[in-house]
Amino acid sequence: MARQKIDGNFTTQYALLRDYCKELVRANRGTSVEIEVEKEFNPSSLTRQFKRVYICLAPLREGFKACGRDLLGLDGCFMKGPFPGQILTAVGVDSNNCIYPVAYALVEAKTTSWTWFLEYLRRDLDLYANSNFTFISDRQKCIIPALKKTYPSAEHRFCLRHIHENMKSTWRGHVFKDLLWKCATATTIPQFEKAMTEVRVQDQALHDWLRDIHPKHWSKAYFSGRSTSDVLLNNLCEVFNKQLVGGRDKPIITCLEFIREYLMKRIVLVRKSISKCDGPLTPKATTLFEGIKKDTLLYKVIWNGMNKYQVSGPSQDQCVVDVDKKTCSCGMWELIAMPCKHAVTVNYNMAQNGMDVDIPEAWISKVYLLDTWKKVYDHNIDPINGVQMWTPS
Structure with a gap:
């Protein structure tokens, strides 16, 4: 009874969900909220059975666009209350290489909702089916076909930790783990092939197993530079999901509020960190x-x-550095949009020889700039009223 007084009733909160969503949109104009109910229902009934809800807060959407990093991690975590369900999340990377949640949804437990989730996400981020976006996930079976259907041109990375967990069922130990990481962190195709040769020498079966997973999903040598990030792990969602543990056993509105309040407080905390920073990056x-x-x-x-x-x-x-194209044959400059050690060496050499060249920091992408970081968090999430002040549907 005490918990129900604090957290609310699990059943009655579903009846208040539309009112909550209306209040959310009122307080944060431009917020995208979509509620879906079960299609099969009694026409004479005045109620509908809840199926799923999607939320993309307008301030988070605008902040993500201001950063300019076309990368999102996708993941889901299970609810712990009496009603089964999952929280789906889409989490980006900000200018300080920290997480930046963009959208979340509460859906059925045995979910087939990823296509539904990704289609609304595509609409909110102004993307198209042929958009050259980058996603990273834990290689879930339901995510792979959903991404192929929604974003057929997207780059889909598989979390290397998940690949390693699958690999450990047969190949255990630091030797195999180190070989896997050597292949994954290779930034050129020749380096990758050399590392794979080492894997074959060590264990032919492991080599064949890794060959079955196309390297475009897990090796830097095959990544494009579209996302200005070389992440190999889906830590983005794991870090965010860890923050949601306290809300996963709550009624639906209390859970959604737990998420929104965390996001609101997080923006304030990051702004405090930004105010203490000085420098171009x-x-x-x-x-x-x-x-x-x-x-x-x-x-x-x-x-x-x-x-x-x-x-x-x-x-x-x-390596060969092309200062006009801003590329290096090692691949790192194009991959993370930050000059590699070869490019910085060239910059220093040009300056020593009296050539007209700016400081090395001028060759870095604007996504890493302190000014860009400020723009990302220049969008605040506004508070909302309690249930007693909501406009009934």
Whole structure:
């Protein structure tokens, strides 16, 4: 009885769901809310049986668009109350390489709702069937066909941790794990093939098993640079889902409010962090780039007299940098939209020889800029009134 007083009644909250959604849209104009009920019902009945609800808060949608990183992690977690169900989530990456939730839905437990969820997400993000977007998931069987149907041109990455978990049923130990990661982190096709050769030498069966999973789903060598991110793990959704544990055993409206309140508070906390920052890049981007700069000390440069440079260093590492196209044959510059150690070495060489060149930070994509980070979190989620002030449907 005490919990019901605090959290609300599981059954009666379904009758209030439409009123809650109306209040949500009133407080945050532009918010997208979709409720679906079961199609089979008694025509004479005044009630409908709830099936699923989708929510994309307008402030989160606009913040995601302001960042410009076309990457979303997809995942689901189960409800723990008396009524079975799942929370589906779509989580992006902000300018500081942290999570940025975009949309969520509460659907049936044995869900076939991913196509439904992705179609509404496509509408809210102004995407098309042929959009070159990037998704990462845990290789769930229901997500793969849903993505193929909704986004046939999308890049779909498989979480490497999930691949490793499947692999451990037969191939255990650090040797096999290290070989898998060596293949996944290779940034060029020759590096990937060399790593796969090492796998074959170690275990032919593992090599054949990995070949059955197309490397475009799990190796950096085959990733496009569209998403300006080289993530291999679906930590985005896992981090977000961990924050939702406290709401998964609550009635439906209390659960949805738990999610919204967390998102509202998170924006405030990130803004506080932003106010303490100073510099052209976000804190994590700065740390990453400082590490890249340190790696340039042992490299030397040869210029071809035009726009290309040969950069060589330890362990026979030799690559070609094209400063006009902003590419490097190592693949990292195109993959994360941040100059690699070869490109930074070229930048330093150009400056030392009196050429007209800006600082290395000027070659970094705007998604990592502190100003972009501010724009992402410049959209606040407004609070809503309680049930006593909702307009009844």
